[in-house]
Amino acid sequence: MLCSISxxxxxxxxxxxxxxxxxxxxxxxxxxxxxxxxxxxxxxNPCANPxxxxxxxxxxxxxxxxxxxxxxxxxxxxxxxxxxxLDDVAPDEKKQLFDLMGGVLAELFVMGGPPVVRxxxxxxxxxxSNPRVCVPxxxxxxxxxxVPLVTSxxxxxxxSVAEAKKSRTKLRRKRGTAAGPVDLDLSAYSRTDVTxxxxxxxxxxxxxxxxxxxxxxxxRDKKVWTLSRKKRRLGLVxxxxxxxxxxxxxxxxxxxxxxxxxxxxxxxxxxLDKNDAPEKICHQISNSIRQKISRSPRIxxxxxxxxxxNAATNQKNGISGPKASAKxx
Amino acid sequence: xNDVRVPIFVVNKEKTEIRDQGRHARSRKVLHRTQIEWLYxxxxxxxPQSIRYIRYSGHLAARFRSRRAGKRSTxxxxxxxxxxxxxxxxxxxxxxxxxxxxxxxxxxxxKAGDTEWWYTFWHKNGNAAGLSIPSDEDEAFKYFFRxxxxxxxxxxxxxxxxxxxxxxxxxxxxxxxLLSVExxxxxxxRRLASGESQVSxxxxxxxxxxxxxxxxxxxxxxxEERARHHLRWPDADRMEHTKTKxxxxxxxxxxxxxxxxxxxxxxxxAVESSDDWCDQESNYSMFLQGVVDQELRxxxxxxGWPGSMTVSRLLKCSxxxxxxxSGKRLNGPLKMSAQNSxxxxxxxxxxxxxxxxxxxxxxxxxxxxxxxxxxxxxQKAARLLAARALSQLKGGWRILHKVMWRPDxxxxxxxxxxxxxxxxxxxxxxxxxxxxxxxxxxxxxxxKEPSSQQVDPQGKTMREALTRHLQSSDSLYQARPxxxx
Numbered sequence: 001m002l003c004s005i006s007x008x009x010x011x012x013x014x015x016x017x018x019x020x021x022x023x024x025x026x027x028x029x030x031x032x033x034x035x036x037x038x039x040x041x042x043x044x045n046p047c048a049n050p051x052x053x054x055x056x057x058x059x060x061x062x063x064x065x066x067x068x069x070x071x072x073x074x075x076x077x078x079x080x081x082x083x084x085x086l087d088d089v090a091p092d093e094k095k096q097l098f099d100l101m102g103g104v105l106a107e108l109f110v111m112g113g114p115p116v117v118r119x120x121x122x123x124x125x126x127x128x129s130n131p132r133v134c135v136p137x138x139x140x141x142x143x144x145x146x147v148p149l150v151t152s153x154x155x156x157x158x159x160s161v162a163e164a165k166k167s168r169t170k171l172r173r174k175r176g177t178a179a180g181p182v183d184l185d186l187s188a189y190s191r192t193d194v195t196x197x198x199x200x201x202x203x204x205x206x207x208x209x210x211x212x213x214x215x216x217x218x219x220r221d222k223k224v225w226t227l228s229r230k231k232r233r234l235g236l237v238x239x240x241x242x243x244x245x246x247x248x249x250x251x252x253x254x255x256x257x258x259x260x261x262x263x264x265x266x267x268x269x270x271x272l273d274k275n276d277a278p279e280k281i282c283h284q285i286s287n288s289i290r291q292k293i294s295r296s297p298r299i300x301x302x303x304x305x306x307x308x309x310n311a312a313t314n315q316k317n318g319i320s321g322p323k324a325s326a327k328x329x
Numbered sequence: 330x331n332d333v334r335v336p337i338f339v340v341n342k343e344k345t346e347i348r349d350q351g352r353h354a355r356s357r358k359v360l361h362r363t364q365i366e367w368l369y370x371x372x373x374x375x376x377p378q379s380i381r382y383i384r385y386s387g388h389l390a391a392r393f394r395s396r397r398a399g400k401r402s403t404x405x406x407x408x409x410x411x412x413x414x415x416x417x418x419x420x421x422x423x424x425x426x427x428x429x430x431x432x433x434x435x436x437x438x439x440k441a442g443d444t445e446w447w448y449t450f451w452h453k454n455g456n457a458a459g460l461s462i463p464s465d466e467d468e469a470f471k472y473f474f475r476x477x478x479x480x481x482x483x484x485x486x487x488x489x490x491x492x493x494x495x496x497x498x499x500x501x502x503x504x505x506x507l508l509s510v511e512x513x514x515x516x517x518x519r520r521l522a523s524g525e526s527q528v529s530x531x532x533x534x535x536x537x538x539x540x541x542x543x544x545x546x547x548x549x550x551x552x553e554e555r556a557r558h559h560l561r562w563p564d565a566d567r568m569e570h571t572k573t574k575x576x577x578x579x580x581x582x583x584x585x586x587x588x589x590x591x592x593x594x595x596x597x598x599a600v601e602s603s604d605d606w607c608d609q610e611s612n613y614s615m616f617l618q619g620v621v622d623q624e625l626r627x628x629x630x631x632x633g634w635p636g637s638m639t640v641s642r643l644l645k646c647s648x649x650x651x652x653x654x655s656g657k658r659l660n661g662p663l664k665m666s667a668q669n670s671x672x673x674x675x676x677x678x679x680x681x682x683x684x685x686x687x688x689x690x691x692x693x694x695x696x697x698x699x700x701x702x703x704x705x706x707x708q709k710a711a712r713l714l715a716a717r718a719l720s721q722l723k724g725g726w727r728i729l730h731k732v733m734w735r736p737d738x739x740x741x742x743x744x745x746x747x748x749x750x751x752x753x754x755x756x757x758x759x760x761x762x763x764x765x766x767x768x769x770x771x772x773x774x775x776x777k778e779p780s781s782q783q784v785d786p787q788g789k790t791m792r793e794a795l796t797r798h799l800q801s802s803d804s805l806y807q808a809r810p811x812x813x814x
Contacts, residue, residue, distance in 0.1 A: 192606070237555070
């Protein structure tokens with residue numbers, strides 16, 4: 001595999017035959033044994049390791065032996081074990097490296113993982129523009145009122161799609177609550193969302209929340225938070241107008257996402273040439289890593305599109321790939 | 330598009346083809362009718378000269394032919410169209426007069442748009458058993474859609490840009506043809522007017538239930554935006570006109586209209602039934618409050634609030650209340666009563682509303698003095714305008730009167746609004762509101778809300794001033810309801 005991170009690391013320029021991962025390591029100041037292959041980071045199963053004779057013990061061997069079936073069948077769960085417990089063997093540096101790569105890979109393939117990943121996650125604008133993590137105090141601070149609280153799901157629900165969905169709905173509902181005086185306790189009130197059309201109000205249509213307890217009625221304006229709801233409520237005329245705007249190509253808007261991806265990948269390293277490096281890294285990762293990891297189809301397609309688009313961008317810019325860049329030099 | 334080959338459109342009953350001409354005839358493609366219509370549209374816009382030859386047959390032929398006939402701007406070089414084969418269109422035309430019994434020119438009014446649907450619809454539904462459908466075509470049209478053909482055309486023009494079908498996403502009926510805007514509007518208006526189920530309305534038009542659902546909602550969404558100008562608070566001039574008319578009819582100086590509210594009843598799914606929607610009569614309902622003028626036109630509405638509220642609370646939740654209270658509405662010039670008291674602009678409402686400086690309610694109690702009875706009589710006559718308007722609305726657009734089956738509570742306000750807009754359009758375009766379709770009973774029968782006990786001191790003062798004014802001018806003014814439409 002040919003060089004990819006070339007512009008920022010002079011040392012790497014000379015080593016056109018080295019692995020991109022090595023270059024990444026060196027750019028970050030890590031010294032990694034030459035035999036330590038990418039698979040070390042990917043596969044916790046020592047049998048799958050192409051270099052079983054490595055002197056450096058496979059970091060996840062211990063854990064893999066605990067749950068070998070899970071590892072082989074469930075990629076999501078396997079990724080969860082990615083941050084390896086290297087307490088006994090690995091030196092700090094390597095642990096750091098594993099953490100880093102585990103984070104990067106988990107980010108790339110959205111596998112769930114160590115806290116590092118969470119940090120990256122906020123940057124990726126893959127689907128949800130509004131982060132779903134919602135601390136109960138958030139709604140209070142925004143709305144200024146206490147609402148009938150819905151307990152947030154346990155953190156162990158990370159792997160459960162159904163539970164995650166449920167929590168989203170709950171959170172959304174919670175976030176959708178309306179403003180009110182801070183001292184008002186609405187927990188004892190029943191709650192009804194209504195859409196009101198009032199020709200004396202600007203815009204005519206508005207969403208309200210009614211809190212009711214017996215003859216006590218409290219009405220609050222409802223804030224619409226999620227984009228999808230907003231879109232749905234645009235109405236036919238609004239949608240038609242929107243369709244016209246949307247006819248412009250999407251490519252430009254998505255490029256920054258790729259850049260963010262890169263930024264998370266090379267965080268802390270020397271600045272890279274933005275026009276050059278992101279695509280290369282993504283492209284190479286896509287070639288070398290993706291084939292080895294099974295992922296959920298949903299994530300696959302989403303990421304794929306990014307990779308393919310980046311590849312296409314490369315070709316457009318005359319940077320067709322590692323070979324071309326090598327030739328150029 | 331300059332190099333577009335000259336196509337031959339072969340439009341026949343079984344299939345629709347597009348072919349290259351002459352030696353290219355082998356490269357023909359059989360397309361779906363919707364596709365060919367779409368293609369035709371595109372060619373017509375981009376390279377009209379390329380369309381030179383159409384062989385007609387079948388039921389699409391008429392539409393193509395009429396469109397070509399309407400656009401004679403074909404370049405001079407274009408060869409004349411092939412003589413059309415006898416299609417079904419003439420047959421249909423010939424059928425109509427015989428069925429209509431030599432009525433007025435059936436195509437005169439609707440020539441701009443699609444008329445096919447109406448004659449098909451009428452032919453199919455004109456003799457429905459158990460219904461007193463007028464034999465006169467125009468009357469029958471009004472019977473089905475509540476509006477004259479002219480008004481119908483106007484409504485179509487309002488929503489055309491939103492409803493015009495754009496293949497391939499355009500709405501398709503069961504014959505595989507695009508639905509014209511006229512037919513879509515007709516389906517939606519029939520659904521609103523009759524309140525019949527989507528299946529029944531679909532059967533009447535030869536479309537499926539889902540088409541009715543989709544078309545109706547598209548129509549409602551479009552009307553919400555495009556017909557807004559038919560429901561607005563009048564400007565000063567118009568308001569002056571209204572006040573003059575109301576004073577002439579009821580003797581109430583500076584009266585701007587009447588307010589009333591009604592319940593739109595629905596069923597809710599058992600799972601998510603909320604008591605908040607359950608009203609005093611144990612129905613699930615949504616409120617509609619309207620302020621109307623002397624012509625029964627809605628000047629202001631508010632809807633979407635649960636029927637379990639009291640009318641008084643509904644009023645206070647409305648934007649109208651807030652505007653009036655802040656002096657931004659009903660703030661026109663004062664009038665002086667016969668006793669030189671100031672009379673501000675006001676509306677009239679029943680005893681369920683609070684007495685406010687801008688909202689006059691009747692006196693309550695027994696053994697009232699004659700002056701108060703006189704006030705009550707005239708106030709009642711005026712406020713019945715609102716009750717009549719709501720009866721007319723619910724009777725004309727029966728979807729509001731029938732118990733709606735689990736409607737989306739976020740969409741129901743839009744349905745109600747559009748019915749009010751249609752009601753106003755009928756008035757604004759000069760169509761007569763058909764009193765026969767209005768409800769014979771009260772619009773909110775069964776609901777007896779207790780009177781509001783709230784009395785604003787200023788409101789009380791003004792009501793007394795009005796009472797004295799009416800007493801003194803009793804001999805001058807007579808309630809003349811016949812002046813009201």
